[in-house]
Amino acid sequence: MAPADRRSPALLGPIATLIAIPSNPPPMDVDIGASTVTGTASAPPSKSYTHRAILAAGYAEGATVEDPLWSADTKATARAVEAFGGDVEETGAGDLVVTGFDGFPRVPADVIDCANSGTTMRLTTGTAALGGGLTVLTGDDSLRSRPQGPLLDAIEQLGGRAESTRGNGQAPLVVGGPVTGGTASIPGDVSSQFVTALLMAGAVSDDGIEIDLETELKSAPYVDITIELLAAFGVDASTIDDGAGAVDGFVVEGGQRYEPTGGTYAVPGDFSSMSYLLAAGAVAAPDGLTVEGARPSAQGDSAIVEILERMGADLAWDHEAGTIDVAQSSLSGIEVGVADTPDLLPTIAVLGAVADGTTKIVDAEHVRYKETDRVSAMAEALDRMGASVDEYEDELHVHGGESKLVGATLEGRADHRVIMSLAIAGLFADGTTTITGAEHVDVSFPGFFDVLAGLGADVET
Numbered sequence: 001m002a003p004a005d006r007r008s009p010a011l012l013g014p015i016a017t018l019i020a021i022p023s024n025p026p027p028m029d030v031d032i033g034a035s036t037v038t039g040t041a042s043a044p045p046s047k048s049y050t051h052r053a054i055l056a057a058g059y060a061e062g063a064t065v066e067d068p069l070w071s072a073d074t075k076a077t078a079r080a081v082e083a084f085g086g087d088v089e090e091t092g093a094g095d096l097v098v099t100g101f102d103g104f105p106r107v108p109a110d111v112i113d114c115a116n117s118g119t120t121m122r123l124t125t126g127t128a129a130l131g132g133g134l135t136v137l138t139g140d141d142s143l144r145s146r147p148q149g150p151l152l153d154a155i156e157q158l159g160g161r162a163e164s165t166r167g168n169g170q171a172p173l174v175v176g177g178p179v180t181g182g183t184a185s186i187p188g189d190v191s192s193q194f195v196t197a198l199l200m201a202g203a204v205s206d207d208g209i210e211i212d213l214e215t216e217l218k219s220a221p222y223v224d225i226t227i228e229l230l231a232a233f234g235v236d237a238s239t240i241d242d243g244a245g246a247v248d249g250f251v252v253e254g255g256q257r258y259e260p261t262g263g264t265y266a267v268p269g270d271f272s273s274m275s276y277l278l279a280a281g282a283v284a285a286p287d288g289l290t291v292e293g294a295r296p297s298a299q300g301d302s303a304i305v306e307i308l309e310r311m312g313a314d315l316a317w318d319h320e321a322g323t324i325d326v327a328q329s330s331l332s333g334i335e336v337g338v339a340d341t342p343d344l345l346p347t348i349a350v351l352g353a354v355a356d357g358t359t360k361i362v363d364a365e366h367v368r369y370k371e372t373d374r375v376s377a378m379a380e381a382l383d384r385m386g387a388s389v390d391e392y393e394d395e396l397h398v399h400g401g402e403s404k405l406v407g408a409t410l411e412g413r414a415d416h417r418v419i420m421s422l423a424i425a426g427l428f429a430d431g432t433t434t435i436t437g438a439e440h441v442d443v444s445f446p447g448f449f450d451v452l453a454g455l456g457a458d459v460e461t
Contacts, residue, residue: 272301
């Protein structure tokens with residue numbers, strides 16, 4: 001008998017019937033009126049670092065994660081760690097005490113619900129490949145539409161079992177092993193999270209994992225974050241270059257242990273979330289705004305500081321104090337590539353609508369495969385607000401000099417970054433801007449609208 005197709009849903013049998021469709025949070029709309037802001041605000045801790053720190057602590061015997069972002073997305077990663085045999089408890093001080101599975105994840109007793117968190121699904125798909133049985137991972141409607149195929153292919157190259165129940169490379173996923181190590185070839189232009197998943201799992205595999213990149217790596221700073229965090233947990237991982245400075249792949253030796261110095265890891269502030277506060281200052285803070293928590297790190301989205309400076313923002317960054325002062329400024333359009341900073345596209349698009357001249361956002365095709373198609377979402381929303389916008393396959397052009405923003409009712413697209421960026425546009429638009437589905441800001445910035453209101457913005461939920 002010929003072997004069955006490993007991607008065939010028919011192979012899954014009763015497993016597919018276990019998959020529950022997660023419920024959506026209660027809907028919330030928010031009204032933003034034209035207003036100014038001032039004062040001091042703190043950026044939330046980094047979501048990217050928090051995800052990795054919780055999972056790294058899970059791979060360890062245990063660790064304390066200090067100052068984490070405790071949000072809808074990172075709670076999904078904590079639930080996954082518990083499903084693999086760990087335990088995550090929040091302390092009164094807001095830290096997370098993680099009891100890990102010490103490099104040996106058990107087979108979960110139930111389906112892992114990753115909710116809306118693509119990071120959770122991709123990183124823990126690597127964890128699932130270490131197990132001796134099968135793990136089922138699913139999520140909400142948005143997450144079940146996002147591409148996972150390259151990671152599934154990589155796990156199969158390493159000898160594991162990795163399937164999409166619908167045979168389309170999307171969740172629900174069924175993953176098992178045990179993968180003991182080896183070499184996998186993977187495209188670099190879909191998601192850097194695939195690389196992160198393999199590096200984190202490869203450190204506790206028997207033989208380690210080498211990753212060969214088939215295409216240039218997009219969102220490369222996120223892998224830099226991973227390597228930086230792994231080092232803090234005592235794990236060595238490194239790049240493979242082509243001899244001319246370009247990255248050809250990555251390698252992590254097996255048999256390593258996750259052991260952070262002193263048993264703790266402190267999460268830095270989040271520059272992705274900080275971008276909305278900085279943008280608010282640049283467009284609506286005539287008396288200035290101070291943003292705290294801005295200590296330098298490997299985060300690619302710290303590029304928002306340079307982008308604002310290039311656009312002409314009145315901005316000063318005190319690296320040692322971790323503060324950025326920014327004031328309302330006359331901005332000018334520029335060209336910005338987002339190959340390594342896809343999460344900044346919504347923020348840059350709004351800044352472009354306020355700036356004189358044209359802002360060209362390029363290298364943006366991969367931004368279409370986030371929680372929603374963010375290129376299209378921002379083009380449509382800004383157009384409804386009266387901006388002049390041209391959308392291309394991998395570019396978004398915003399003609400600020402031809403735009404006068406007016407309030408409108410806008411769809412949040414169940415995307416936290418779209419919602420927060422449109423809220424900033426509402427500060428500058430004439431009239432009232434209503435954003436639907438605004439509850440999704442809890443994914444990365446719980447309390448975002450409270451922070452805006454505390455700075456003086458006209459906000460009503």
